[in-house]
Amino acid sequence: MATRLPLGDVKVLDFMWVLAGPGISRSMADYGATVVRIESTQRVDPTRTVGPFKDNNTNPEFSALFGNNNAGKLSLSLDLSKPEARAIVLDLVRWADLVCESFSPKAMRAWGFDYESLRAIKPDIIMLSSCLMGQTGPLARFAGFGNLAAALCGFYNLVGWPDRTPSGPFSAYTDYVAPRFGLASVMAALIHRKRTGEGQYIDQAQAESALQFLTLPILDTVASGRKYSPIANDDLQHAPHGVYPAAGKDRWVAIACRTDAQWRALCAAIGQPQLADDRRFNSFAARYESRVELDRIIGEWTRNRTPDETERVLQASGVPAHTVQTTFDANGDPQLRHREHFVRVNHPIAGATFIENSRFKLSRTPAVVNRAGPALGQHSQYIFEKILGYSESRISDLVAGGVLG
Amino acid sequence: MLNGCRVLDLTTERGLLCGQILGDLGADVIKIEPPGGSATRSLKPFFADEPGPERSVYWWAYNRNKRGVTLDLARDEGRDLLRKLVAHADLLIESDNPGDLAKRGLGYADLSAINPALVYVSITPFGQDGPKASYADSDLIVMAAGGVLTLSGDDDRPPIRMSVPQAYLHACADAAGAALIAYYDRLNTGLGQHVDVAAQQSVSLAAQSTLLAATLNADETRRMAGGVKLGPISVPLVWAARDGLVTCVFLFGSALGVFTRKLMNYICDQGFCDQATRDKDWIAYGDMLLTGREPIEEYDRLKGVVANFLRSKTKAESFDIARQHGLLIAPLATIDDVLANPQFIAREYWQTIEDRELGLKLTYPGPFVRFGKTPIAYRRRPPRVGEHNREIFLDDLGLSAREFDDLSRMGVI
Numbered sequence: 001m002a003t004r005l006p007l008g009d010v011k012v013l014d015f016m017w018v019l020a021g022p023g024i025s026r027s028m029a030d031y032g033a034t035v036v037r038i039e040s041t042q043r044v045d046p047t048r049t050v051g052p053f054k055d056n057n058t059n060p061e062f063s064a065l066f067g068n069n070n071a072g073k074l075s076l077s078l079d080l081s082k083p084e085a086r087a088i089v090l091d092l093v094r095w096a097d098l099v100c101e102s103f104s105p106k107a108m109r110a111w112g113f114d115y116e117s118l119r120a121i122k123p124d125i126i127m128l129s130s131c132l133m134g135q136t137g138p139l140a141r142f143a144g145f146g147n148l149a150a151a152l153c154g155f156y157n158l159v160g161w162p163d164r165t166p167s168g169p170f171s172a173y174t175d176y177v178a179p180r181f182g183l184a185s186v187m188a189a190l191i192h193r194k195r196t197g198e199g200q201y202i203d204q205a206q207a208e209s210a211l212q213f214l215t216l217p218i219l220d221t222v223a224s225g226r227k228y229s230p231i232a233n234d235d236l237q238h239a240p241h242g243v244y245p246a247a248g249k250d251r252w253v254a255i256a257c258r259t260d261a262q263w264r265a266l267c268a269a270i271g272q273p274q275l276a277d278d279r280r281f282n283s284f285a286a287r288y289e290s291r292v293e294l295d296r297i298i299g300e301w302t303r304n305r306t307p308d309e310t311e312r313v314l315q316a317s318g319v320p321a322h323t324v325q326t327t328f329d330a331n332g333d334p335q336l337r338h339r340e341h342f343v344r345v346n347h348p349i350a351g352a353t354f355i356e357n358s359r360f361k362l363s364r365t366p367a368v369v370n371r372a373g374p375a376l377g378q379h380s381q382y383i384f385e386k387i388l389g390y391s392e393s394r395i396s397d398l399v400a401g402g403v404l405g
Numbered sequence: 406m407l408n409g410c411r412v413l414d415l416t417t418e419r420g421l422l423c424g425q426i427l428g429d430l431g432a433d434v435i436k437i438e439p440p441g442g443s444a445t446r447s448l449k450p451f452f453a454d455e456p457g458p459e460r461s462v463y464w465w466a467y468n469r470n471k472r473g474v475t476l477d478l479a480r481d482e483g484r485d486l487l488r489k490l491v492a493h494a495d496l497l498i499e500s501d502n503p504g505d506l507a508k509r510g511l512g513y514a515d516l517s518a519i520n521p522a523l524v525y526v527s528i529t530p531f532g533q534d535g536p537k538a539s540y541a542d543s544d545l546i547v548m549a550a551g552g553v554l555t556l557s558g559d560d561d562r563p564p565i566r567m568s569v570p571q572a573y574l575h576a577c578a579d580a581a582g583a584a585l586i587a588y589y590d591r592l593n594t595g596l597g598q599h600v601d602v603a604a605q606q607s608v609s610l611a612a613q614s615t616l617l618a619a620t621l622n623a624d625e626t627r628r629m630a631g632g633v634k635l636g637p638i639s640v641p642l643v644w645a646a647r648d649g650l651v652t653c654v655f656l657f658g659s660a661l662g663v664f665t666r667k668l669m670n671y672i673c674d675q676g677f678c679d680q681a682t683r684d685k686d687w688i689a690y691g692d693m694l695l696t697g698r699e700p701i702e703e704y705d706r707l708k709g710v711v712a713n714f715l716r717s718k719t720k721a722e723s724f725d726i727a728r729q730h731g732l733l734i735a736p737l738a739t740i741d742d743v744l745a746n747p748q749f750i751a752r753e754y755w756q757t758i759e760d761r762e763l764g765l766k767l768t769y770p771g772p773f774v775r776f777g778k779t780p781i782a783y784r785r786r787p788p789r790v791g792e793h794n795r796e797i798f799l800d801d802l803g804l805s806a807r808e809f810d811d812l813s814r815m816g817v818i
Contacts, residue, residue: 004594006586006587006589006590006593007586007589007590009593019613023610027582027586031586044659044660045660046658046660046661048660049658049659049660049661050658050661051618051623051624051635052614052615052617052618052621052623052624052626053621053623054621054622054623055621055622055623056622056623056624058658058691058692058695060659064614064618064621064623065613068614068617069614115777128774133748134748134752134775136751136752137747137748137749137751137752138747138748138751139728139746139747140748141728142727142728142735143731144654144735145654145733147642147652147654148652148654148733148734148735149735150652151651151652151735151736151737151738152735152738152743152746153738153743154738154739154740154742154743155567156643156650156652156737156738157737157739157740158567158568158569159557159558159565159566159567159568160565161559161562161565164559164630165630165631165643165645165650166631166643166650166737167557167558167559167565167628167630167631167643168631168642168643168652168737169557169567169611170553170556170557170611170612170613170628170633171556171613171633171642172613173611175613176575176610176611176613177574177575177578180575180578180579180581180582181426181578181774183582183585184426184427184578184581184582184585185430185773185774185776187582187585187586187588187589188406188407188430188431188585188779189406189776189779190589191406191585191588191589191592192406192407192778192779194589194592195592198778200776200778200779201776201777202774202775202777203774203775203777204773204774204775205752205774207748207749208749208752208754208770208771208772208773208774209773209774211743211770212422212426212574212578212770212773213569213571213574214569214740214743214770215466215467215769215770216450216462216463216466216569217569217740218740218743218744218768218769218770219462219466219767219768219769220450220452220462221740221741221744222744222767222768223452223453223462223765223766223768224452224453224454224462226450227739228568228569228739228740229739230568231568232565232568233545233563233565233566233568234568235544235545235568235570236448236449236450237448237449238543238545241543241545242545243545243549243554243563243564243565244563245563250627252555252563253549254545254546254548254549254554256543256544256545256546258543262541315541318541319541320540320541320542320543320545320546321541321546322540322546322547322549322550323549323550324554324563324564325549325551325552325555326552326555326625326627327552327555327556327612327615327616327618327619327625327626328618328619328625329552330550330551330552330609330612330616331616331617331618331619331620332619333550334535334536334537335531335532335535335536335537335538335550335605336605336606336609336616338534338535338536339532339603339606341606341609341616342616342617342620353621354620354621356609356614356616356617357606359579359602359603359606359607359609359610360579360580360583360600360601360602360603360606360607361532361533361600361601361602362583362586362587362590362598362599362600362601363513363599363600363601364596364598364599365587365590365598
């Protein structure tokens with residue numbers, strides 16, 4: 001018998017879609033929560049239409065982005081325009097501890113699934129609404145993806161070269177920040193409910209969560225009037241600090257020295273011990289000042305070696321260094337392999353596929369990650385029968401009535 | 406909402422945000438620093454560039470809603486005192502290199518023997534074990550290892566990171582959720598456990614599942630200035646406006662193509678393209694490019710059409726249009742723009758803390774979510790060095806005045 005999982009008694013009714021919301025319930029499923037995901041065939045989850053796709057097959061069931069973010073959840077497809085579908089949802093609300101949604105504000109109200117309505121039938125329900133800018137305010141209805149919130153939060157202007165327009169972070173940055181705050185928040189609400197019996201509503205603006213990661217420049221800008229603009233790979237605490245050329249096409253290695261000891265070790269490792277005491281480089285301030293020349297010298301050494309060799313040689317000397325792993329490299333990274341980061345699972349339509357494991361390990365109650373993301377509506381029958389206890393005849397009426405949208 | 410939950414925060418600069426999140430959620434977080442103060446206090450930048458243990462912006466950023474004590478864990482007396490605190494604690498957070506605290510008799514095995522219900526959270530660059538567990542690290546190193554650094558920057562230059570360090574913030578935010586999952590379990594079982602957070606795995610979330618592509622026989626994703634390369638297709642996300650830059654999504658498929666259809670309808674109405682261009686199959690367009698049914702040159706022409714449209718508008722004009730017509734366009738904000746954004750102001754998001762003693766008036770990003778019943782409050786500014794020593798060692802732990810004075814004199818606290 002497997003260990004009882006931490007969230008084995010937690011039931012989640014999940015209307016969330018795209019990236020930022022479903023990341024929350026994915027983590028809950030990893031640790032044992034039963035997550036029933038409501039999907040629609042009319043409005044397919046956008047992540048089902050975005051890759052990586054297994055074998056580059058753009059069938060929505062082949063999206064690893066969707067599969068990874070929704071692994072371990074149950075899928076019920078419903079046509080929410082039908083009154084019978086509404087009754088099913090309300091039955092699931094009675095079953096659930098937590099209802100999550102990530103539509104733009106008003107969608108849930110339009111269906112009659114706003115917090116006040118749900119609380120009327122389940123007084124201790126916890127409900128999380130997660131949207132780009134929050135449920136209130138002039139931009140409440142501005143909907144979209146994480147790249148838009150990342151732009152509005154100022155993340156784009158922090159990635160770039162000083163002599164060019166900003167490159168910006170990869171894709172939809174706030175979608176990778178917000179779910180962590182969402183998870184901590186719903187866990188705190190579940191803990192509060194366990195102790196007091198009280199449920200509540202949670203309004204998550206993904207932008208407001210993500211701005212926690214910019215606390216430092218915000219404090220600094222307001223208090224000191226400093227301006228933050230793109231500075232490529234420069235750093236206030238490290239010199240050298242950069243990404244250096246390596247042997248191979250578009251291959252790079254990252255190197256960062258914080259302390260004088262690391263700097264000395266680097267000089268020795270690259271066969272230039274005399275540089276350690278060179279007046280241009282013999283203190284952090286000097287190295288920072290002379291960083292262009294410093295980067296040139298280091299680059300001369302790195303460019304003829306593979307990034308892995310540089311990583312190995314420098315790490316052996318205690319110098320922070322790492323291959324800039326391409327996404328393909330990372331798949332074979334021995335550390336990620338050791339941590340069992342990639343998990344093979346079976347999908348009913350796509351067949352054998354892969355997902356990423358829980359990003360943290362609990363020693364006594366480790367995550368159980370062995371189920372793929374669901375096919376659209378895969379568990380409708382199971383949910384009617386086992387979770388809602390509907391009779392066979394009721395289920396066939398629902399199917400015949402076209403409720404499984 | 407976590408009131409009554411006591412957290413001992415032993416973290417270095419890597420782990421500070423985790424305790425702050427738990428403090429925001431109402432936990433009683435005690436930041437434990439060595440005598441003289443945490444090394445984080447000497448990190449740049451400093452307010453107005455004046456160094457001082459109470460002036461590091463880095464310290465101020467991640468230590469609100471904590472009380473602070475000093476305790477020398479290099480000495481037996483200090484470790485004994487920590488063990489006394491552990492006996493009454495619910496969570497402990499640390500971010501030393503794997504095994505370092507165990508060498509001092511303060512590892513998970515040691516402390517769970519004192520308090521089996523303790524949830525012990527470790528935040529490290531690569532996790533507690535594995536071939537890279539003892540690697541020397543930094544924000545840049547973790548980003549490189551996590552498959553994220555490779556995805557940002559211009560394709561004719563080296564990859565670049567976000568210049569405000571992010572790697573450990575991802576790990577800390579993961580750690581807060583993980584700690585609460587373990588704490589929830591403890592409420593059911595009475596048992597604690599060791600939570601092991603690896604920053605490499607945490608940051609890899611920001612690679613958006615592209616780390617799976619290799620084993621799935623899918624296209625590789627590569628960096629591109631202001632966008633992304635997906636196989637043969639270069640997708641721009643940053644575009645020029647008349648007075649600056651905007652982000653705009655110009656993508657295809659059954660979900661994203663719907664937005665592109667709306668965008669092209671508007672662009673056509675404004676006379677920036679003909680009807681044949683407007684009426685392309687935006688749902689199938691990505692497939693058409695991938696299969697060669699539509700030449701890449703035609704896609705390049707379309708990007709030119711969108712670029713011409715966006716260049717004709719100011720950032721504010723484009724944003725207004727986006728809001729009215731449900732388009733995916735937003736301006737690239739500076740920090741000053743963020744502070745002036747009417748949305749955050751209307752929601753009374755910004756929280757100010759005034760420190761008259763230091764002459765600082767600080768503006769923090771506000772609560773990360775709004776709870777209906779148990780709102781997040783910014784109850785405490787970050788602690789001064791040893792600010793709560795008396796309160797915690799005398800009142801909470803019950804040391805006698807004499808013991809306290811002895812330990813102070815010996816430099817343990």
